Amino acid sequence: MDTKWTSEELFRNTIDSSTDMIQVFKAVRNETGEIVDFHWIFNNKTSESHYGNVIGMSLLELNPGVVKVGIFDEFRKVVETGRPNISVHRYQHEQFNGWFHQSSVKLGDGISTTTRDITELIKTQELLQKAETDKHREMLEMTMRSLEEERSRISESLHNGVGQTLYAVKLYLSRLADTTVPAERDEILSTIDDLVSSAIREIRSISHELVPISFEKVGLKNNVEEVIKRLGQDIVFRLRYLGPDRIADRNLELGIFRIFQELINNVIKHSKCDLCRIFIKVGKKEIHLVVQDNGIGIKPENQHVSGIGIQSIRAKMKMLQGNLSIESDGGRGTKIEIRVPVP
Known part of the structure; x- marks a missing residue:
């Protein structure tokens, strides 16, 4: 059996289906x-679920807050100019407390509005922004710590090595000035x-760790081989x-090389190994680097709270x-693996 709708019923049912x-x-x-x-x-x-039966009633009497947030002026301007308006307001008056997206169009000597509650969307965006800000702050703090530690390490190398x-x-x-015996x-x-x-040699070594002179010319592979040889x-x-x-x-290439340097420095300083295997794969979508030694290993409780190298x-x-x-595993070596996406 076909249901016949009048135009008014069809319009009303369609409008009422909107959230x-x-x-x-x-x-x-x-x-x-x-x-x-x-x-x-x-x-x-x-609308009725928020306002009840308000047909024929005054907007300013029921919602005087529309004047404070500028909604009333927007409505008046739409009627007077005929130009539609789209705006977002935070409304904290009467029965509302949230963010609302509202579009308004002129309808005769009046106005038709569609208002959507976007409070949860705004809250979600704020949480995401806060999480992103916290992430950037953490990255900045870690970067600054690693830079300070790097400066301290270079300073120590200059003082204990070159300085002495x-x-x-x-x-x-002084002894040469005091002796005459050929x-x-x-x-x-x-x-x-x-x-x-x-x-x-020490200065060259430190300089190479800072910015390899040959890096621009020979690239990642040759610099890795140079470090291993040295x-x-x-x-x-x-x-x-x-x-x-x-x-x-180039920034990605230099970043990978710096990570490789840190891994090798950790192996030399802490692993007490006699064999270290290095695997590097430069793919179109990903850089894969593995450094595995047969040294004393890292205790499980220290794998997440490591020293200067791992922090950097x-x-x-x-x-x-x-x-x-x-x-x-303690006494059975360490395997460190990194995967970095290629932009």
Whole structure:
């Protein structure tokens, strides 16, 4: 059996199905023609659930807050100019306390409005913004800590390494000035030459850790091989490298190299291993880096609260939006794996 709807019933049922508040107001004018109020002439079911039966009643008497937040002026301007209006207001008056998105259009000598409660949406956005702000603050704090720790490490290297070597050079120069024996002078000069060469090597090493001079020219693979060659004296390093020698994004390439440096420094300083395997795969969508040693390992309770190196790596990984995992058993070595997406 077909149900026949009148136009009025069809319109009413369609409007009542909306979860938005749909209202129609007629302008109330004074003797000079100025709009001084609006009266309700239509409410859908959603509006009635908030207001009740208010047809024919005054907007300003029931909701005087519309003047404070500027809604009344917007309604009046729509009627007077004929231009639609869309606005968002925080309304904390009468029976409402929230955020509302409202569109208004002229309808005869009045106005038709559609109002949506967006309070939960705004709250969700605020929570997301706060979470993002907290995340950025944490990243900044971790980055600053790692930078301070890096400065301290370089300062210590300069003081304990280069500084002491140069002080020894100064002492030998004083001895050189006090001796006239040719053989002794030759021996002192030879020692000074060795000390200066040592200081130059130390400075080059520190400089390479800061910004490798060759990085721009030779890229990731060759710099990784250079680090292994330079540091591989007491530890056997075995490298497997897959993919192109260079990463197109220089910032990403330098970031990966810095992480690799930190991992290797940790292996040398803390692992007490004699073998370290390195795997690097440069893919189109992801950079995969694994450093695995056969050293003393990290105790489970210390894997999440580690020293300078891991803190610095965690900060870099957050900035690169990558993932870091640590696998270690006491006495059975450590495996650190990172995955970083390629933009």
